[in-house]
Amino acid sequence: MTEYDVRAKALKDAVISCKVPEILKAVEDAKADGMEAVPIIEIMSEAMGEVGVLFERGRIFLPHVLSAAAGMNKTMEILGPELKANSTGNEKSAIVVIGTVEGDVHDIGKSICSTMLQCGGFDIHDLGRDVPKQLFIDEIKNGATFCGMSALMTSTMMVMKDTIDIIVEQGLRDNVTVMVGGAPITQVFADKIGADIYGESASETTEKAKAILNS
Ligand code: B12
Missing domain, CATH: 1.10.1240.10 (Methionine synthase domain)
Structure with missing residues (x-):
């Protein structure tokens, strides 16, 4: 060893x-x-x-x-x-609204993502845990161009899809990059619900978000 x-x-x-x-x-x-x-x-x-x-x-x-x-x-x-x-930041910046979805109190992984995204130069609006869907929508209307949702339970995963559906219904889909993560989430699930980024870890999430911001 x-x-x-x-x-x-x-x-x-x-x-x-x-x-x-x-x-x-x-x-x-x-x-x-x-x-x-x-x-x-x-x-x-x-x-x-x-x-x-x-x-x-x-x-x-x-x-x-x-x-x-x-x-x-x-x-x-x-x-x-x-x-x-030690953060390297980024030339460009963007507002990220992030939170653990309604009905779910697991926030350790979400908070790690918040910290690493902040280190990557993003302006973080962390709504905490058990966040009502409408609060994500309000933040997008107020200028957040990235929306990160965390879910740790199979019973709360679908709340991510419900939130994306509302984003679409309200004509906001083109304004925002949707990121999803949490232990039960997979790339397949992220694709199925129409998310843009699946992050298996906080560092992967930050790299993928930076790549989109700089593209
Ligand atoms: C810690 C923990 C708790 C703590 C939470 C404390 C807290 N402040 O978060 C407490 C004790 C409160 C808790 C409560 C419960 N828990 Co719990 N908990 C866990 C446990 C052991 C670890 C979760 C964790 O913190 N992992 C470490 C972090 C760092 O990993 P992570 O969250 O996956 O995050 C990484 C990535 O996923 C990604 N990521 C995370 N979020 C995001 C967001 C975005 C946008 C992106 C891109 C990426 C990303 O990046 C992160 C960092 O690299 C898991 C077991 C597991 N295998 O996950 C069970 C687990 C999630 N809990 C479970 C359950 C059932 C519960 C309870 C219902 C228990 C109960 N009977 O009361 C309650 C839930 C109440 C509720 N309404 O939410 C189950 C869920 C089962 C299921 N299939 O749905 C699990 C899987 C345990 C189990 N095997 O039974 N829990």
């Missing part, structure tokens, strides 16, 4: 431990070893998926998941400023 692999495993194990102090210590150790913010976040995001699997199998319970989520949020508080300081 390389030194990087050892550090990556320590980060993953810390998230899976669901203990905030262990998570923060692993992040500090990784930073001290020179690991950059983006790989730290990506490794930890993947480990959160494993936390979900353990939860599903009944090996851990809701308080554990909440604690791992708190560790993840605290990590973003620590790494966010570093990400912003």
Whole structure:
């Protein structure tokens, strides 16, 4: 195992431990070893998926998941400023409205996307979680040219399609690039509901959004 692999495993194990102090210590150790913010976040995001699997199998319970989520949020508080300081920005800028769709409170991945898009030079209007459809529409009417929707549950995925339908009905479709993401979302689903960008990760989302902005 390389030194990087050892550090990556320590980060993953810390998230899976669901203990905030262990998570923060692993992040500090990784930073001290020179690991950059983006790989730290990506490794930890993947480990959160494993936390979900353990939860599903009944090996851990809701308080554990909440604690791992708190560790993840605290990590973003620590790494966010570093990400912003190292950001390369972009020559052009655009307003991005982003949020987790109505009925869904999962916001960790959405917030990571917000931070990375902001580092990519976008002007972020983050509406948070459980966002009513109309709020996305209002932001588009007020000048947002990118609309990012996150959904983590099979029961809320279709809210993305409903929102796109309203965007079309209101004659706003040509004004906005629609981006969708979240663990159950796939490229196939994104194509089916008529989204422009599917982002598997925050860095991929930022690259794809930048490519459209600069095209
Ligand atoms: C953490 C978590 C919670 C936390 C959320 C805390 C928070 N503030 O977000 C809490 C404990 C509150 C929670 C609650 C619930 N949860 Co939960 N939760 C999870 C868990 C373990 C991890 C999610 C996560 O944060 N992943 C890490 C992030 C970084 O990954 P990500 O969100 O996928 O984001 C990345 C990409 O997808 C992408 N991306 C994300 N958003 C966007 C947006 C755009 C625009 C783009 C382009 C890209 C993009 O970029 C991100 C970063 O790289 C998942 C398991 C899983 N496998 O996903 C279950 C999971 C999503 N939860 C689940 C369930 C069922 C629930 C509850 C209903 C449980 C309950 N019985 O009460 C409630 C939901 C209540 C509600 N109405 O929403 C199920 C959903 C099952 C399903 N098929 O629908 C899962 C899959 C667990 C499971 N296996 O059962 N949960």
